Amino acid sequence: MGSTRSLRSYLQQFGLVIAFLLLALTLTLLSNRFLTVSNAVNVLRQSTINGIIAVGMTMVILTAGIDLSVGSILGLTAVVTADFLQRGWPVGLAVAAGLVLGAVLGLINGLLITKGRIPPFIATLGMMTLARGLALTYTQGRPITGLPAGFRFLGAGFIGPVPMPIVIAVLVFATGYLLLARTRVGEYIYALGNNPTAARFSGIPTQRYITLVYVISGFLSALAGMILVARLDSAQPIVGQGYEFDAIAAVVVGGTSFAGGEGGLGGTLLGVLIIAVLNNGLNLLNVSSFYEQVVKGVVIALALLLHRAAR
Amino acid sequence: MDHDDFILRMEQICKRFPGVQALDNVTFRVARGEIHALVGENGAGKSTLMKILTGAIPRDSGQIILRGQEIEIDSPGRAQQLGISMIHQELALIPYLNVGQNIYLGREPGGPLPGLINWPQLYSQAREQLARLNMDLDPLTAVADLPIAQQQMVEVAKALSFNADIIVMDEPTSALTERETETLFEVMRTLKAQGVTIIFISHRLEEVFEVADRVTVLRDGRLIGVAPISEVSMDDVVRMMVGRELGEMYPKQEVSRQDVVLRVRGLTRGNDLRGVSLELHRGEILGIAGLVGAGRTPLARALFGIDPVERGEIWVDGQPARINSPHAAIRLGLGFVPEDRKEQGLFLGMAVRENITIGILDRFSVLGFPRFRELDRLAESYVRQLDIRTPSLRQRMRNLSGGNQQKVVIARWLTLHPKVLILDEPTRGIDVGAKAEIHALMNRLAGEGVGIIMISSELPEILGISDRILVMRQGQIVGEFSRQEATQDAIMLCAAGGKGNAN
Structure with a gap:
């Protein structure tokens, strides 16, 4: 929470900033293509999808939960939206329908967890399989291509010199930050993660707010899916597979505690950027994608050790 | 009684915790093969004394003499070696292992190769221990399937398997029905007949009078008296436990009934x-x-x-x-200040201000945005009113002392005017x-x-x-x-x- 940052968490974030700068410096020395305006914009644009998902994931993890279904929700909402567009629905309506579908899938997650008392890991694992299965069934495994220009603007358009995905991601981060640091809902989310029993005893309708974070996560996954499909001009039923990994990685690298109640979007932003720069740098250096996984794993482990040391 | 008759003597034990003298020159002597009740109000020092005996905490001064030898008990493991076992109020069994596995957990008899376990031997040994208690219980039953009373028997069998001849039972009947309690008393008498010494902690005096041979009463960390059960009445013991006259500790304002x-x-x-x-x-x-x-x-x-x-x-x-x-x-x-403030009352990782105002946040918000400045002022006024000692409203809750934490929980309710x-x-x-x-x-x-x-x-x-x-x-x-x-x-x-x- 903006108002309660301790010296410790400043140190933690400061450590992350240094890690980020060191990473950037190393890549600058290793590749002359890294530190250019076009590459920087590229990195930012690539980080938008993960960034938007990670905002929802941060809120989920702050309540000591987890959402494994983000990639599958992204996939299902993407193919459904693309299908509606091809059927000639107006862009605004199709996008709204897709976003509502994402929120509803998140609502189902939330109800399974609060009313069904299923642990978040299991509930969202189920949703992960279910939504992917529905996406494959819906499309019969075939990609949906050829989308209207009005829709493609979401992924490929510009506002002034700034790519549209970056504009959207910045808005999502700003709204998320405002929600967590400045609103009642934000304070309740931290309280819930900190001590769910005390939260309930204080009269907070805990189930409502736990459900809410999964709704937000589902909604933002759908939004990220729109941008991705608009950029690629194609909705594959397997799109988004494995995206939960990068989102969770960004959140934990950013210092949000899996135990809930501690952390926030400032750290997640850095986490997203570190992962994006890492992906980009390994690409520029022509590192084989096999090693890429290894390096990513090592970096995540190092970041977690850094947080541990700061505690 | 001659000194040689005592299997255990704890002489002039002192123990101080920050802010309180938990034990003040307490002498506690237990005879071989007796059931000795240890009674007193909460905070009288019973648990502290038993923790010292079983090596869970060190004493500040005093001697422990076991079977005529002065000894040091510096760890629970050492206490077990010396034949002293404690059965806690909260049972420490692993629910999804069976009875035999629980009794010999970590001490399984070895098989022909290192790392293997000789299961037949383990179960036959377990059967023997259970037989000593006259218990007809299959060592292959999972502990989770047993009622609490039988789980307690497993704990007793486990204690015996260490060759314990002194067993401390801390409120063993608190979770038992009357019939189960009777069974437990039978087992205690059986053990006594086998020469095992039992120290029995209980709040329920009628049980003490039913099963114990002698009783030791503690109050405020001091020894108040020791007596054979046959020579005292329940009223005597209550008087010894309670003892003091009420001082001026609790000034009371009379309020007319409304x-x-x-x-x-x-x-x-x-x-x-x-x-x-x-x-x-x-x-x-x-x-x-x-x-x-x-x-x-x-x-x-x-x-x-x-x-x-x-x-x-x-x-x-x-x-x-x-x-x-x-x-x-x-x-x-309505408002509720729960028993366990850390587990149920506080947000330890959050600030004092947030802990005080979390309940009233909705009444101080406009369109979901809390008016933080007013909340700060409100929290500040309660910090002053209740004299909550904290360097600032931003201080994290976990850094406050217990008393100040409790005042914060109460302040939270006061904001709501219950x-x-x-x-x-x-x-x-x-x-x-x-x-x-x-x-x-x-x-x-x-x-x-x-x-x-x-x-x-x-x-x-x-x-x-x-x-x-x-x-x-x-x-x-x-x-x-x-x-x-x-x-x-x-x-x-x-x-x-x-x-x-x-x-």
Whole structure:
């Protein structure tokens, strides 16, 4: 929470900033293509999808939960939206329908967890399989291509010199930050993660707010899916597979505690950027994608050790 | 009795914790093969003494002489080697392992190769231990499938498997039914006949008088007396336990009786609450006494909508009330300060300000945006009013002392101006100064017309501050005392099942 940052968490974030700068410096020395305006914009644009998902994931993890279904929700909402567009629905309506579908899938997650008392890991694992299965069934495994220009603007358009995905991601981060640091809902989310029993005893309708974070996560996954499909001009039923990994990685690298109640979007932003720069740098250096996984794993482990040391 | 008859002598044991002398020159002597009861109020020093005996904490001074030899017990493992085992109130078995595995956990007899276990030998040894207790129990049964009473037998068998000849039992009957208690007593007598010495800690005096040979009474960390059971009466023991006259520790303001703010009829929930009825008046402090497990906390939880009840009606201010969640209870003007403030009351990782105002956040928000400046001012005023010692409103809760943490929990309720405030063990683990401040605060609230229900295991506290006292036993209200007629002896007798002023 903006108002309660301790010296410790400043140190933690400061450590992350240094890690980020060191990473950037190393890549600058290793590749002359890294530190250019076009590459920087590229990195930012690539980080938008993960960034938007990670905002929802941060809120989920702050309540000591987890959402494994983000990639599958992204996939299902993407193919459904693309299908509606091809059927000639107006862009605004199709996008709204897709976003509502994402929120509803998140609502189902939330109800399974609060009313069904299923642990978040299991509930969202189920949703992960279910939504992917529905996406494959819906499309019969075939990609949906050829989308209207009005829709493609979401992924490929510009506002002034700034790519549209970056504009959207910045808005999502700003709204998320405002929600967590400045609103009642934000304070309740931290309280819930900190001590769910005390939260309930204080009269907070805990189930409502736990459900809410999964709704937000589902909604933002759908939004990220729109941008991705608009950029690629194609909705594959397997799109988004494995995206939960990068989102969770960004959140934990950013210092949000899996135990809930501690952390926030400032750290997640850095986490997203570190992962994006890492992906980009390994690409520029022509590192084989096999090693890429290894390096990513090592970096995540190092970041977690850094947080541990700061505690 | 000659010194040589004592298997165990703890001589002039002293132990100091920050702020309290837990044991002050306590001498405790146990004869070979007796059942020796150790009694005293909460905080008398029983547990501390037994923790020292079983090596869980070190003593400051004094000697421990076992079988005539002065010894050092510096770890629980050492105590076990010396033949001293303790069976805790909370059983320490692993539910999904079977009985035999639990008895020999970590000491399994080896097989032909290192790392292998000789299962047949393990189970036959387990059978032998169980036979010593006259228990017909299959060592292959999973512990989770056993009733609590039999799980306790497994603990006893485990203790015996260490060749223990001194077994400490800490409140072993608190979770047992009467029949199970009888079985346990049979086992205790069987062990005694085999020469095993048992130290028996219990709050229930009738049990002590049924099974023990001698009794040692502690109070406020001092030895008050030792006597053969045959030579004392229950009243004598109660008097020894309670002892002191009430000092001026609890200044009480008299409040004239006003309207009923809370009325409860026939509240029932399983065995925890069996038809509880009560009335609470505006401005009244109603003390609820009783032993651990008597149903006091379940009553508080039911009133506050935490656990659903099967039957029963509640009226607040004369209106019938449906309380099915804490949220609903708070809307009706109830507040609840739970027993375990760290687990249930506080957001330890959050700031003092947030902890104080979390309950009133919705009333101080415009379109979901809290007015932080006003919340700060509000929190600041409570910090000053209750004299909460914190460097700033931004301080994280976990850095405050226990007394100040409790004041923050109370402040949270004060922001909501409740009509009824329920406090469960409000001063447990809090130093004397903060305790007096919390009592003064309760008096002030009562003076302002708040109805207060206070659950406490400390009789002096109950007697000192309550206008009226209800005593609970086995999920029922078994006695009611006015402030004038209440005495510690009477309440203790009533709570433990003796004669009372029952309705």
